[in-house]
Amino acid sequence: MDTRPVVRRATTVAQLTAAEHLYDGPARPEWAERFLAAPGHLMLIAYVEGEPVGMVSGIEMSHPDKGTEMCLYELSVDEPYRRRGIGRALTQALAEAANERGCYGMWVGVERDNDAAMATYRSARAEDDGDFAMLTWTFG
Template identity: 35%
Template sequence: MSDEISVHLLGPHNAHLLAGSDVFDSSVDPKQLAAFLAAPGHQMVFATIGARTVGFASGTVLLHPDKQPAFFINEVGVSENMRRRGIATSLCELLLKTARDSGCQSIWLATEADNIEARALYKRLNARETSGVVVYDWDGVK
């Protein structure tokens, strides 16, 4: 098996490559995958080595009547044994480009204060870290 890492924009033609991957919190649900693909503004990029998916990043275009489109990066994940190879950087670069190409004027995300690896990744990508923000959630969202 080749160790070459390939990065892809998710679409109907390659969505089958996500099946059986260990990069998500749970197994890929075919109905949820179809809904994700059908929903305008939802974007995902993923990385493969051969036929194995080893990482992904996803986000959503946010629309408001008084602002230009913004993009929220929902999640970035790489298989534990594949980290520190530049996969997350490549995924985020493609996701950022995809967001910009779709007209988004701003891009943002949130991560836990103790997630040192994620914070280092976003700093490498020239993101501006803010402070003084309080995050609220409902229903134990992870």
């Protein structure tokens, strides 16, 4: 079995919904359509033998005095495919896409005790920028 991933950009609702086992919950076609229609939204899916085994999503954010940066929004690799470099490949592919799109950088928020995520991002050449607090609002 060849487990080298093929990473491709998701461009259809069908591709996004076929990867829903990699998300925190079920995909909704109307949300998938909105994601694809939004400028600056990007999802890359890793395939092994034609099946989706990992995904990374990114969102471009712009500010008048900073330019545009990429936020690595979410990364997921199916359990049987972890620790095989797929998360690193997805992260690097998103960084390359961000660079090609003219982003000045990329960032991700991650809990310090998430050892797997920290190792993945560091292996993809991310640098630790220090501690920060994340405060959230929940609506609805």
